[in-house]
Amino acid sequence: MALFELKNVNRHFEIRPGLVSRVLHRHPTRWIKAVExxxxxxxxxxxxxxxxxxxxGKSTTCMMIAGLAPPTAGEIHYRGKRVDNLEGEALRRHRRHVQMIFQDPYESLNPRFRVFDIVAEGPRAMALWPERGxxxxxxxxxxxxxxxxxxxxxxFPHELSGGERQRVGIASALVMEPETVIADEPLSMLDVxxxxxxxxxxxxxxxxxxxxxxxxxxxxxxLGNIADRLLVMYLGQAVEIGPLKQVIRAPKHPYTRALIGAVPVPDPRYRRPIPRISxxxxxxxxxxxxxxxxPRCPYADASCRKTFLGLDTSDPLHHQAACHRLEQITDDDI
Amino acid sequence: MTTKAVLEVRDLNVRYNTSAGPIHAVSEVSFDVFGDEVFxxxxxxxxGKSTLIRALLRLLSPNGICESAVISFKGHDLRTMPDREFRKDILWREISLVPQSAMNSLNPVYRVGAQIVEAIRAHRRCTRATARERVAELFDVVGLQADLMDSYPHEFSGGMRQRAMIAMALALDPALIIMDEPTTGLDVLVQERILRRIRKIRDAIASSIILITHDIAVIAEMCDRIAVMYGGRFMEQARSLDLFESPHHPYTLGLKNAFPSIHAVGAELISIPGFPPGLIGPQTSCPFEPRCPFRIERCATETPQPVTITEQHEIRCFRSAEAESLRELAKSKATWHCSN
Amino acid sequence: MRGVGEHYRIIHANRLSRIGFWIIVGFLTVAVFAPWIAPHGPWEMLFVDGRIASLRPPSWAFPVGTTHLGYDLFSQLVLATRTTVIIGGVSGLISILIGANIGLIAGYYGGKIDEILMRFTDILYGMPFLPFIIVLIALFGRKLEYVILAIVLIIWRTSARVIRAQTISIRQRQFITAAKARGCSDLRIIYRHILPNVLPLLLLYASFNIAWSIITEASASFLGFGDGETISWGGMLYELWLSGKTRVAWWWFAAPSICIVLLVTSLVFVSRAYEEVANPRLRKR
Structure with missing residues (x-):
């Protein structure tokens, strides 16, 4: 059984214009559809x-799985049990199983806590073990x-280097003995x-x-160095998923192709083809x-603008792309 | 590539005086930038890469002191030029800068086009209309639509703002453009597009570019020659093909190991153990010595001087002669992580 | 978290706040030992050679002089110090306690709770102090407790607003999300994760509040709304005003005024040290 299962999950926010512009300019309420x-x-x-x-929508997805932001529609199941509607104490208890490692090690550690207290904070807050344990x-x-x-x-955090801080961040997540760890860009602030x-x-x-x-x-x-499977998202939609090597070496979706084609390569002889997206x-x-x-896709036709083809999650090892026009894409195009 | 150097720097040192003692941010840096090249x-x-640029542009904070043997730009001695003259005749006109986090360098209350018009008119006598025409031209060069001139910065995406900053840097046809991390923080597709633009600009306009970045892949794709900086010194300097195909310095070898490539999915990455040096107080050793798996006794007591390997390939390492065998050893993880 | 030693270091890093600190310690000592220091009672009529010692300028026998009714101003001053310290301490601390909690809760929860608490604060902003205390005294009588109550009700509002603003900016930082992800409850996040980060600001406003309550109490007493049973610096000035001897008895005017200015200024000096901690940009380079 899958550890986590997200079923048709949405997260939409309302942006309400101020009262004045609502009444005077008739600005309607708009929706940010962060994940769909x-x-x-x-x-x-x-x-x-x-x-x-x-x-x-990748960070929003993380926050939903970590139980820090509830989905606005759809269900999240953890070991077969529905968790997206948990509240209060039950939610707090559930969070123990899903821990996050944050992007910015300069921001994610409380500057007034010592390393020991930072790491011990989670177990103390949940009273997981007696103080000695x-x-x-x-x-x-x-x-x-x-x-x-x-x-x-x-x-204190300010006495540590970036790498040491990120290690403290990892320790404070893992001390909870989680079953799932979500790492949101944990390296982007660190030196190569x-x-x-x-x-x-x-x-x-x-x-x-x-x-x-x-x-x-x-x-x-x-990602090519750590992941087993890869999910590619674009503007809140999952566009491609599959085993890592297949997705990177033989991307199917036009967006994935463009994205992988644009990654800089540490090889001065490499001449990159010009991507076809605009x-x-x-x-x-x-x-x-x-x-x-x-709107940016060179292959798009009327069907693409009408319906979005979702991904099917029944087989995690199945490499698939959410695209109507896969047959039209040839390999010499990027 | 012309052989005449646009910018010639010899023995540049920068130190910051702080309450903890002097910090030697840049030490003994020498390099040339030739016409039409990306360095x-x-x-x-x-x-020390940002400090180096600040020193060249005289933008150091008051506690920063810059000393050098030569800073010569197109034959002018920049060391002796008075500040006023430097600001008026060199900055922007001849050497321009695309600053780090250029995305936030635009003033949010003025229209983007107007800011560039002001920058042009501050240095060149021309009418507002001529300046606007110039801005339209520049927008075309960096791939922005000319009618975006009258937008405010917040209406631009990060990539568009970055392109506007590049347009501003190009405004007065400078001979040298310095770009400090021009694509850091941008999305991959936007980054690709901006880098492609920069290459096009380089081909279209006879300007040299100094590109500063921590991203080795970006540097590999963009540059003709590369300097690898560590602890305030240029550890290795070479043509980009030479640097990637026969790297000599242990630090360069380590960086190559640590940097992932999408063309080598799942290849083992090896980090360099330890931390960068603090640079406080006198510098009497190789700055990489504490982290270097190939260090010898001499490394801790002496700073290596540049050794020329082949034409335009210089390194600062006592074991430069053994590069061949070190390169082989450096490929193994055990070399980096067990000997220490 | 900061220990006592660290506060001592913060205060002593700055010359003015060091001076202020020792002046405050001096006043505190006087307040504690007031009944033993004061040679006479506050309203004890003194006689010299069988006549009332009326309006004597400072001398060996009466270091700060006497009032027109022959009261010893030195004794009054010493005993009033105790009143002032109690009023300043109690109303300063209660007001910062209320202000901090309201600020923390409004800032952390946001939304409706914030809206309600902040609109309530706004209403208090519209409340003029003097009419408020007049009504309160008129209703309940001139008692120290009501003076303190009136001061507290008025001055917590500023600290609440400032601490709310700071809380909002800290709440958005990643370590708060991290604490939530580790399973900390809201109260734990507020008091264990946010509070230490607003502490310098809180101490800054605590000393402002104390200074402000001392001034407020003096003004209220001067206008005759103080506690008639307890001597205070403002009350001394009030009696001077009633006696009509303002132009004659400079010492009567000078003594309580200097005390008020000295204590309030010292508090402001000490708060400056915390201002530097709360706002590192003020620190000298």
Whole structure:
């Protein structure tokens, strides 16, 4: 059974114009459709990569899975049990199983807490173990992320380097013994030379401690290094999913093709083909029905503008793209 | 590529005086930028790449002190030029800057076009109408529609703002454009488009470009020559093909290992253990020594001087002669992570 | 979290706040030992050679002089210090307690709760102090408790607004989302994660509030709305005004005024040290 299952999940926000413009200018209420009709499963012991540009809904998806933002429609199931409608104490309890690692290690640690207290905060808040048990577990996990507890316990975040802070962030998520860890761009603020170390750490810990991981990034090169499966999102819609190597080496959806084609390659001999897509990414405000990539897509036709083809999640290893016109796309096009 | 250097820098040092002691942010940096080339400076945060640019443009904070043997731009000695003259005749006119986080460098209360018109008129005597025509032309060069001139910055996306900043930098046909992380923080597709624009501009306009970034892939795709900076020094400097095909410096080798490529899905990445140096106090060793798996005794007591390997390929390493074998060793993870 | 030692260091880093700190300590000592320091009662008529010691300028026998009724101003001043410290301390602390909690809760929860609490604060902003205290005193009589109550009800509003604003900016930071994801309850986030981050600002406003309540109490007493049974610096000025000797007895006027100015200024000096912590941009480079 899948660990997590998202069934037709939406998250829409209302942008209400002020009273004056509503009455005088008749500005209607508009909707930001941050995530729309998302179907997704997360299997046990896998690393699922979510790729996409800003505004594609990847962070919103994370917040929904972590129970920090409820979906506005659809259902989220955790081990077969519905969790999107949990409230209060039950929600707080549920959050223990899904922990997040945040993007900015300079922002995600409370500047007034010492390392020990940062890591111990979750278990203390949930009263998971008696204080002494918390102490030994914190020491264990700090050691596991490569920070010697005796040396780091009493330090404040501002006394640590970016890499050390991110390790503290990882420790404070893992000390909760979660079954799912969501990492939202955890490397983007770190230097190139230490990124690989954090990736290795995360991968190693995932195997050792048996948690599934959702790894979100706009950087496909990094995802290519950690994920088992890859989901590509565009403006709130899931456009392609499949085993990592298949998606990266043989992308199907025109958007995925363009995205992968645009990733810079550390090879001065490489000459990149010119992508065939046009225009800029829009904001998901009152989007028309159908595929949201259609306005930029060279293959789009009337059917694309009418209906959006969702993904089918019954077989996680099935490589598929949400596109009406897959047959029309030939391999020499990008 | 012409052989005449547009910019010639020799032995540039920058130190910041702080209460904790002097910080040697840039040490003994020498390089040339030739006509029509893109010169890349690659380095991680705190390596001194931004300080180097600030020193060249005289934008250092008051506690920053810059000393150098030569800074010569098109034959003018920039070291002795008075500030007033430098601001009037060199800055923007001859050397322009696309600043880091250029996206936030536009004033939100003025229209984008008007800001560029002002910048042009501040340096060149012309009517508003001529300046506007020039802006329309520039917008075309950077791939923005001319009618966007009368929009406000908040109506632009990040990529559009970035292109507007590049347009502003091009306004006075400078001989040298310095771009500090021009695509950091932009989405992949937007980044690709801007980089393609920059290449086109380079071909269309006879300007040289200094491109500063931490992104090795961007530098590989864009630059003719590359300098790898670490701890305030240029550790390795070479033509880009040479640098990627026969890297010599251990730090360059480490960076290559650590950087993922989408063409090598699942390849093992190796991080460089340790942290960048603090640079406080006198610098008497190789800055990479504490993290280098190939260090020898000498590295801790002496700073290596540049050694020329082939034409235009220089490195600062005592073991430059053994590069071949070090390169082989550096491919193994054990080299980096077990010897320490 | 900051220990006592750290507060000591913050205050002592700045010369003015160091001076202010020791002046405050001095006043506190006087307040605690007032009954033993004061040689006479506050309203004890004194005689010299069988005649009332009326309007004596400062001298060895009467260090601060006497009033027209022969009361010793030095004793009055010392005993009034105690009143002032109690009023300042109690109303300053209660007001910051109310202000901080309302600010934290309004800022953290936002939405309807914020709307209600802030509109309530706005209403208090529209409330002029003097008519308010006049009505209160008229209803309940001249008692110290009501003076404190009136001051508290008026001054918590500013601290509430400022702390709400700060809370809103901290609430949006990622470590708060992180705390939520770790399973912290709302109250735990407010008091354990946000409070320490608004603490410098809170201390700054606590000292403002104390200073402000001292001034307010003095004004109220001066206008005759103080507690008639308890001597205070403002009350001393009120009696001077009633006696009509303002132009003659400069010492009577000077002594309580200097005390008020000295104590309030010291509080402001100490608060400046916290202002630098709350707003690092003010720090000297």
């Amino acid at each position: 009709a998302l179907n997704l499963t997360l299997e046990e012991d896998e690393v699922l990569g979510i790729a996409g540009e800003s505004g594609c 918390i102490g030994t577990r914190v020491a264990d996990i700090l050691f596991a992320v490569g920070l010697e507890p005796g040396k780091y316990n009493a330090r 030379s230490i990124r690989a170390g954090i990736l290795d750490l995360l991968r190693g810990l995932a195997q050792e401690r048996h948690f599934s991981c959702i790894y979100v990034s706009h950087d496909l090169s990094i 225009g800029d990414i829009a904001r998901p405000i009152d989007p028309p029905p159908g595929c949201r990539f259609a | 890349g400076i690659a380095g991680e945060s705190g390596c």
